[in-house]
Amino acid sequence: MAPEPALLGIFxxxxxxxxxxxxxxxxxxxxxxxxxxxxxxxxxxxxxHKTSGVRYLTxxxxxxxxxxxxxxxxxxxxxxQLVTGGKPVLPPIxxxxxxxxxxxxxxxxxxxxxxxxxxxxxRVRLPAAYDPRFSEDRFGILLACPPGQRALLEGVLRDxxxxxxxxxxx
Amino acid sequence: MFFSVLVLAxxxxxxxxxxxxxxxxxxxxxxxxxxxxxxxxxGAVLFVAVLNMTNAVWGRPLxxxxxxxxxxxxASFLLFWVLYFGKEEIFPWVRDPHPEKQFWLNPGxxxxxxxxxxxxxxxxxxxxxxxxxxxxxxxLTLSPGPSGDVxxxxxxxxxxxxxxRVLSPLIGILYALVLSLLGFxxxxxxxxxxxxxxxxxxxxxxxxxxxxxxxxxLSFLGRKxxxxxxxxxPHHLHDLGKLVFAFCIFTGYLFYVQFLVIWYGNLPEETRYxxxxxxxxxxxxxxxxxxxxxxxxxxxxxxxxxxxxxxLPMMILSGxxxxxxxxxxxxxxxxxIWEGKGIPLGFLEVLITAGFGGIMGLGIILFLGRAPxxxxxxxxxxxxxxxxxxxxxx
Numbered sequence: 001m002a003p004e005p006a007l008l009g010i011f012x013x014x015x016x017x018x019x020x021x022x023x024x025x026x027x028x029x030x031x032x033x034x035x036x037x038x039x040x041x042x043x044x045x046x047x048x049h050k051t052s053g054v055r056y057l058t059x060x061x062x063x064x065x066x067x068x069x070x071x072x073x074x075x076x077x078x079x080x081q082l083v084t085g086g087k088p089v090l091p092p093i094x095x096x097x098x099x100x101x102x103x104x105x106x107x108x109x110x111x112x113x114x115x116x117x118x119x120x121x122x123r124v125r126l127p128a129a130y131d132p133r134f135s136e137d138r139f140g141i142l143l144a145c146p147p148g149q150r151a152l153l154e155g156v157l158r159d160x161x162x163x164x165x166x167x168x169x170x
Numbered sequence: 171m172f173f174s175v176l177v178l179a180x181x182x183x184x185x186x187x188x189x190x191x192x193x194x195x196x197x198x199x200x201x202x203x204x205x206x207x208x209x210x211x212x213g214a215v216l217f218v219a220v221l222n223m224t225n226a227v228w229g230r231p232l233x234x235x236x237x238x239x240x241x242x243x244x245a246s247f248l249l250f251w252v253l254y255f256g257k258e259e260i261f262p263w264v265r266d267p268h269p270e271k272q273f274w275l276n277p278g279x280x281x282x283x284x285x286x287x288x289x290x291x292x293x294x295x296x297x298x299x300x301x302x303x304x305x306x307x308x309x310l311t312l313s314p315g316p317s318g319d320v321x322x323x324x325x326x327x328x329x330x331x332x333x334x335r336v337l338s339p340l341i342g343i344l345y346a347l348v349l350s351l352l353g354f355x356x357x358x359x360x361x362x363x364x365x366x367x368x369x370x371x372x373x374x375x376x377x378x379x380x381x382x383x384x385x386x387x388l389s390f391l392g393r394k395x396x397x398x399x400x401x402x403x404p405h406h407l408h409d410l411g412k413l414v415f416a417f418c419i420f421t422g423y424l425f426y427v428q429f430l431v432i433w434y435g436n437l438p439e440e441t442r443y444x445x446x447x448x449x450x451x452x453x454x455x456x457x458x459x460x461x462x463x464x465x466x467x468x469x470x471x472x473x474x475x476x477x478x479x480x481x482l483p484m485m486i487l488s489g490x491x492x493x494x495x496x497x498x499x500x501x502x503x504x505x506x507i508w509e510g511k512g513i514p515l516g517f518l519e520v521l522i523t524a525g526f527g528g529i530m531g532l533g534i535i536l537f538l539g540r541a542p543x544x545x546x547x548x549x550x551x552x553x554x555x556x557x558x559x560x561x562x563x564x
Contacts, residue, residue, distance in 0.1 A: 085434075085436055086436065087436075093429070093430060093433050094430065094433070094434070096426065096430075097430075
């Protein structure tokens with residue numbers, strides 16, 4: 001597939017980036033991607049993206065982690081049947097601790113794993129539009145640039161405060 | 171008027187109680203309400219102090235409402251001394267002295283140290299509120315623009331702001347020390363043989379939880395009753411809801427860490443206190459109800475994001491937490507004092523509680539009627555009320 005012509009706008013300020021995103025949406029421009037050195041859910045809301053499904057996998061991981069670690073503790077206790085300090089063989093009160101730890105552990109592991117998978121990481125080749133400054137202190141918008149609309153889109157980006165606008169192939 | 175009636179009803183009920191056959195119940199209810207409302211009031215001032223210490227922007231619009239809860243403190247200081255007249259009813263170690271603890275547990279020393287501590291913390295807390303309001307009043311007279319924009323504070327306002335910045339960390343430190351002392355002396359020592367080194371922290375963190383729940387309730391009410399809708403935005407309520415959620419978990423955690431250690435150690439002098447409250451009649455159902463009200467229900471409800479900005483459900487939930495924490499204070503105190511059958515909970519307790527609530531309500535109404543509703547001289551306030559794109563649509 002031939003690379004699609006695109007326009008990259010680089011912004012020093014988050015507020016300018018948000019303004020540009022809103023204006024591009026008003027002009028029915030197609031936003032291919034947004035680069036940001038920080039997470040900011042306002043970007044997601046302007047783009048109209050739904051909340052990520054990773055949270056369901058976090059929940060599944062948490063439930064699996066908590067129950068499996070308590071399951072392991074129950075199995076170990078029943079295997080040895082040691083009564084210590086007059087406590088029951090299966091004491092629910094201290095089992096809260098492995099349940100909590102297991103919940104957090106697998107919830108985090110599931111989240112990180114699915115975050116990596118969903119982000120298709122690691123990437124051997126960086127996207128053509130990527131600029132190392134996007135990992136430092138700059139924000140970027142990559143727009144699809146149909147023939148004849150370049151001047152209009154560049155104007156929108158510049159007006160919003162873009163310090164640099166350049167052509168790239170997506 | 172309404173709150174005055176509550177105060178009067180509480181006063182009459184208390185006087186009738188202490189002079190009649192239900193003296194023990196009246197004093198017990200008095201002590202429960204004293205530790206509950208005093209903790210709430212100090213916790214609310216701590217909220218303001220924490221905002222100042224951390225340079226937090228988000229909670230500035232809630233500052234005046236939190237300060238209004240601190241107006242109970244002068245009354246609290248006076249109400250503390252009333253306990254002296256009921257010392258023989260309240261403190262079992264007065265009737266049955268413990269020679270080995272005589273140095274610490276004697277009425278003279280207890281009232282001297284607790285009175286002095288209360289005085290110090292109350293004075294600092296009221297000074298914080300005074301400087302905050304004073305600066306705002308000056309801002310209002312100097313630059314009463316419709317937007318309330320105070321871009322260049324006058325030198326006096328800067329002084330008031332600096333005074334708040336100096337007082338806040340002192341209040342933070344003293345809050346932990348003084349409320350720990352009150353927790354040890356007025357609650358834990360009611361059972362002189364039992365001790366938990368974490369009890370002080372449990373009391374002052376629980377008090378902060380009560381204050382947050384009260385502030386949450388007042389914020390929703392303030393949006394409607396005081397026209398603060400333009401100032402207290404949904405994202406402020408969302409953030410406050412998250413804080414209530416955090417302290418719900420933290421309070422539950424502080425209970426559990428004490429409970430787990432006592433359960434493991436299995437020492438009779440420690441387990442006795444817990445078994446009486448969670449296993450024996452008549453306290454067992456109260457213990458389960460308290461657990462549900464202060465931990466179970468808030469935890470499950472506050473997991474949801476959207477509900478944190480819904481007025482009615484959150485006002486009900488705040489009420490549930492406030493009632494639950496009152497029940498928790500009741501459960502900490504009553505089983506150590508009460509020796510009769512059944513749970514000592516009836517009209518007398520309700521009326522005395524209403525009396526204390528009336529004093530708090532009067533303080534809030536009088537304070538908010540006289541002080542500017544917005545902390546205009548606070549340099550971080552303007553930033554806090556800027557529209558918040560991210561959270562306006564939760």
